[in-house]
Amino acid sequence: MNPSKKKNLLTVAGLILLLLACVAAVELIFMGLGEAIPNQGRGSASQSVQTELPDQSTPAAPSFCPFCGEGLPSTFQWGQFCPYCGGQVEA
Numbered sequence: 347m348n349p350s351k352k353k354n355l356l357t358v359a360g361l362i363l364l365l366l367a368c369v370a371a372v373e374l375i376f377m378g379l380g381e382a383i384p385n386q387g388r389g390s391a392s393q394s395v396q397t398e399l400p401d402q403s404t405p406a407a408p409s410f411c412p413f414c415g416e417g418l419p420s421t422f423q424w425g426q427f428c429p430y431c432g433g434q435v436e437a
C-alpha cells in the first residue's frame with residue numbers, strides 16, 4: 347500500500363467533484379440567463395405591441411377627399427392637404 351497513491355486518488359476525485367460543481371454552477375447561471383432573456387424579450391415585445399396599438403387604433407387615412415371627392419394617394423395621412431383641391435383633410 348502506498349499512501350501517496352491514495353492521496354493522489356483523493357485529490358483527483360476532489361478535482362473531478364470540483365469540476366462537476368463548476369459545470370453545474372455554470373449550467374445554473376446559463377439557465378437563469380436563458381429564463382431572464384425571454385422575459386426581457388416578452389417585455390419588449392409587449393412594449394412594441396403597445397406602441398403599435400395606437401397606430402392601429404387611429405383611423406386609416408381617407409382614400410377619398412371629403413371636399414372634392416378625388417382619390418387620395420395611399421401615403422396620404424390625416425391632417426395633410428388634398429393635392430387636388432388643397433383642403434386640409436382632418437379626422
Ligand SMILES: [Zn+2]
Nearest residue numbers: 411414428431
Ligand atoms: Zn380635395
